[in-house]
Amino acid sequence: MTPDHFQKRTDPEAPVPPFLSFHATKMLHTAQGPQLFDVRFDLPQGQTLAIHGLSGSGKTTLLRILAGLSPADSGHIRVGNETWLDTQRRIDLPTRHRSIGFVFQDFALFPNLTVRGNLEYALPPDTKKAAKAATTIIDELLELMELEALQHRRPALLSGGQQQRIAIARAIARNPRLLLLDEPLSALDDEMRHKLLDYLLKIQRHYHLTTLLVSHHVTDIFRLATNVIRLEKGRVERSGTSAEVFADKPQITLTGTILDLTPAGDTFLVRIDFAGTILQLDISAEKAATLRPGREITITMQQSSHPERP
Amino acid sequence: MIDWLPLWLSLKLAFITMIILLVIGIPIAWWLAYSRRRWTVIAEAIISLPMVLPPSVLGFYLLLAFSPAGSFGHALDRVLDIRLVFTFPGLVVASLIYSLPFMVNPLLAGFKNLPPNLLEASQTLGKSGWTTLRRILLPNIRASLITGAILSFAHTIGEFGVVMMIGGSIPGQTRVASVAIYDEQQSGNYSLANNYAITLLSLSFAILLIVYAVNRHFNKSRSIL
Numbered sequence: 001m002t003p004d005h006f007q008k009r010t011d012p013e014a015p016v017p018p019f020l021s022f023h024a025t026k027m028l029h030t031a032q033g034p035q036l037f038d039v040r041f042d043l044p045q046g047q048t049l050a051i052h053g054l055s056g057s058g059k060t061t062l063l064r065i066l067a068g069l070s071p072a073d074s075g076h077i078r079v080g081n082e083t084w085l086d087t088q089r090r091i092d093l094p095t096r097h098r099s100i101g102f103v104f105q106d107f108a109l110f111p112n113l114t115v116r117g118n119l120e121y122a123l124p125p126d127t128k129k130a131a132k133a134a135t136t137i138i139d140e141l142l143e144l145m146e147l148e149a150l151q152h153r154r155p156a157l158l159s160g161g162q163q164q165r166i167a168i169a170r171a172i173a174r175n176p177r178l179l180l181l182d183e184p185l186s187a188l189d190d191e192m193r194h195k196l197l198d199y200l201l202k203i204q205r206h207y208h209l210t211t212l213l214v215s216h217h218v219t220d221i222f223r224l225a226t227n228v229i230r231l232e233k234g235r236v237e238r239s240g241t242s243a244e245v246f247a248d249k250p251q252i253t254l255t256g257t258i259l260d261l262t263p264a265g266d267t268f269l270v271r272i273d274f275a276g277t278i279l280q281l282d283i284s285a286e287k288a289a290t291l292r293p294g295r296e297i298t299i300t301m302q303q304s305s306h307p308e309r310p
Numbered sequence: 311m312i313d314w315l316p317l318w319l320s321l322k323l324a325f326i327t328m329i330i331l332l333v334i335g336i337p338i339a340w341w342l343a344y345s346r347r348r349w350t351v352i353a354e355a356i357i358s359l360p361m362v363l364p365p366s367v368l369g370f371y372l373l374l375a376f377s378p379a380g381s382f383g384h385a386l387d388r389v390l391d392i393r394l395v396f397t398f399p400g401l402v403v404a405s406l407i408y409s410l411p412f413m414v415n416p417l418l419a420g421f422k423n424l425p426p427n428l429l430e431a432s433q434t435l436g437k438s439g440w441t442t443l444r445r446i447l448l449p450n451i452r453a454s455l456i457t458g459a460i461l462s463f464a465h466t467i468g469e470f471g472v473v474m475m476i477g478g479s480i481p482g483q484t485r486v487a488s489v490a491i492y493d494e495q496q497s498g499n500y501s502l503a504n505n506y507a508i509t510l511l512s513l514s515f516a517i518l519l520i521v522y523a524v525n526r527h528f529n530k531s532r533s534i535l
Contacts, residue, residue, distance in 0.1 A: 069430050095433040102434035108427040112449040121445065122435045174436060 018042035019210055020178065024065045024075030024085070028234060030056050037061055037234035043227070045080075048204065048211040050225035050242070052218075057231040059214040063180050066212065067102050068095035079177055101171030101209075103181045107163045109155040115166050116142070116151040122173040141169040144206065145199060161192035165199060172207060179209040185220060191290050193220075194298075200224055218246055252301045260293050272297060312505045315482055316490035320510075323398070323486060324466040327405040331413040331462045332455075334406075339417035340443060344429070354418075358411045365408065369475025372404050376476060394476070401477045401484055405466045412461040420454025421447065453528035457521055464517040467510065 023040040037058045043049050051059045064070035066077060068084070071092070077085040084093045110118050119138050142148045145165040155163055164184060171179060184200070185193045197220060204211070204224065215221055221228055222242050229239040238245050256274035263269075268288035272279050283291075291297070338357070342350050360368055376394035377383045386392045394400030424447065432442040448455065470488040477484030479493055487506050494503035 067434055069433070095430070096436045096438060098434075099436075100434055102431065104427050104431060106425070106427065108425065108431035110428060110431070110446050110450075112446070121432075121437075124436060170435070 019045035019080060021076070021078045022062075022066060024062075024072040024077070026061065026065065026070070026073045028058065028061060032056070035234050039229075039231065039234070039236055041229055041236065041239065043210060043212075045210050046208045047227060048213060048225045050213045050215055050221040050228045051231060052216060052221060052228055052245070053231035053237075054216075058234040059231055060182055061234075062231070063102070063182050063212060063214055066178070067100050067180060068093060068098050069102075099174075099177040101174065101176040101179045103164075103167050103171045103179075103184050105183045105187060107155075107167040107187075109163055109166055109170070111154065111156050114152050114154055115147055115158075118155065118166055118170050119173050122170045124174055137173060137175075141173060144202060145169045159192075160188050161196060164188060164192075164196055168199065168203065172203065172209065175207075177210065179211040181211065181213045181215075183214055183216070185215070185217065189290055190287075193217075197223055222246075254299045254301070256297055256299070258291055258293050258295050258297055261288050261291060272299075312502065313490070316485050316487045316506065317509060319398075319482070319485065320467050320487040323401055323405060323469075324463045326402055327409055327466045328413075328459050328463040330402070330406055331409060332459060335410070335413035335417055335458060335462075336443075336448070338410075339414050339421055340447075342414070342418050343421035357414050360408045361411045365469070365471025366475060368408060369404070369472040372407070372472065373476045376400055376403075396476070396478050396480060396484060398483050401473060401486070404472045404476055405469060408469060408472050409462040409465045412465045413458040416454045416458040416461065417451065420451030424450055453525055456524045460517055460521050460524075464514060467513065 020043040022042070024037070026037040028035045028037050039058065039062055041049070051062055053059050061070060065072045065075075065085075072085060072087065074087040075085060076083065076087070079099070082093075083089075083091050084098050085091060110121065113121060116138060119141060120134065123134050123137070139148075142151055145168065147162070147165055147169065150158060150162060150166075155166055158166070164187070168181075168184065181200075185196050188196060201223065203209070211224075213221070213224055215224075225242055227240065228242050228245040230237045230245055254274050256272040256279070259271040259273050259278070261268050261270050263285075264282070267282050267284055270281050270283055270288065270291060272281065342354055342357075373395065374380055375382050376386075378387045378393065378395070383394065386394065392399065394403055428446055428450070429442060432446050437445075467486075468488065469486070470492070473484060473486055473489055474492075477486075477489070479485045479489050485493070487510055491503045491506045491510070494500075494506065
């Protein structure tokens with residue numbers, strides 16, 4: 001590995017030929033019976049594509065086929081100048097030869113290794129020999145993700161947010177050509193989600209990795225992704241920029257300050273000050289536990305023409 | 311006076327069997343745990359057969375197979391100059407088959423209890439199956455490795471029927487402790503038989519105590535593993 005291990009990639013704004021070209025079909029056996037997965041898309045280098053859709057629409061299948069973790073019935077995948085999959089020419093690169101960083105929904109950290117050990121494990125063997133370069137990469141990631149203080153701990157006892165930061169850092173450590181995030185924020189509570197979102201933005205700005213993000217959170221997609229494809233029953237139902245895809249779903253985002261929380265039976269009443277307008281909301285005790293008076297809060301309102309479910 | 315040779319022979323047989331079973335049990339359990347082929351269920355059943363089969367049945371067929379009068383035994387004798395009937399190497403081969411499920415089943419359970427995405431995560435980080443096994447999977451099934459090793463060791467020490475069928479009772483060769491007990495009892499030396507018996511009893515109890523202590527320790531510490 002050269003010292004420019006993390007050399008910044010080309011300007012994402014510049015017109016570039018598709019870096020990733022994906023087409024795959026697969027017969028899925030869902031709870032609603034057999035269903036054909038047939039998805040095709042291109043992605044320029046350095047961009048972030050969000051994959052959105054209801055559960056069972058094939059979002060995770062897409063990532064797994066791209067990673068080589070699930071076989072496709074037919075199709076082709078090209079990344080840069082490499083062919084990862086070409087069923088006609090019987091090419092199917094095994095997962096370990098595909099240059100990816102995969103962040104699993106439930107983190108999948110190695111319990112027998114420390115935080116630092118998890119990151120070091122991700123490095124290619126030749127980097128490990130160049131011990132100095134390896135130390136630099138790991139230290140940079142630990143600093144960026146604010147994990148230095150935890151580096152000698154085992155991951156099992158850490159919080160969900162901390163574990164997710166380790167999982168993201170581990171996926172990036174080998175400088176993959178593609179970063180694949182499978183619902184990276186869904187296992188976290190709201191407060192943690194917002195923090196993690198900031199970390200992901202930091203990572204994006206720093207490394208300019210071509211990223212695929214599976215998410216059902218429209219807000220996450222607006223903040224992280226340049227383009228979106230919406231899957232429905234295994235097919236691309238819509239694709240384009242976030243604004244285009246969610247054009248039928250106008251959103252309003254309000255930021256205010258929490259005034260107070262009052263218990264009201266099983267629930268809580270929270271009063272929020274939006275630039276002089278006080279709004280009172282009824283929220284669950286669970287949600288209330290994450291809120292503190294004086295803190296800032298963002299509320300997103302969105303028209304639900306397509307009912308979303310997690 | 312107690313003759314220590316049978317006890318020594320039992321321990322030697324059990325130790326050699328345990329080491330070889332560790333070497334062959336890990337790949338077998340790994341294959342059974344991660345193979346997507348349907349007929350692994352047949353392999354699982356065959357491997358577990360010695361758990362339910364009367365040892366004399368297993369011994370009988372092994373005797374037929376190893377006998378120089380049979381084609382397999384004959385070939386071994388002629389080509390490799392190996393004789394497995396009434397010899398110590400024969401006991402080792404028989405013990406490997408006899409104790410195989412006691413090694414493979416704990417390891418298989420260990421592999422199956424691991425979250426499947428540990429393996430996938432390692433693959434996505436560009437690691438080979440061998441690296442994944444060595445650095446990730448085996449360290450996370452330490453309790454199963456220790457349980458499998460101890461159980462196969464203990465089960466080999468307790469072997470009697472198979473040894474009787476294919477080993478007989480040749481002092482220093484095949485006369486292990488469990489056979490010595492039978493011999494002494496047949497000759498009316500009850501106190502000598504008791505010496506062997508009480509030694510085996512204490513040994514077996516101590517071994518099981520270790521197995522349960524190890525499991526309790528790992529279950530407690532699982533979360534901070």
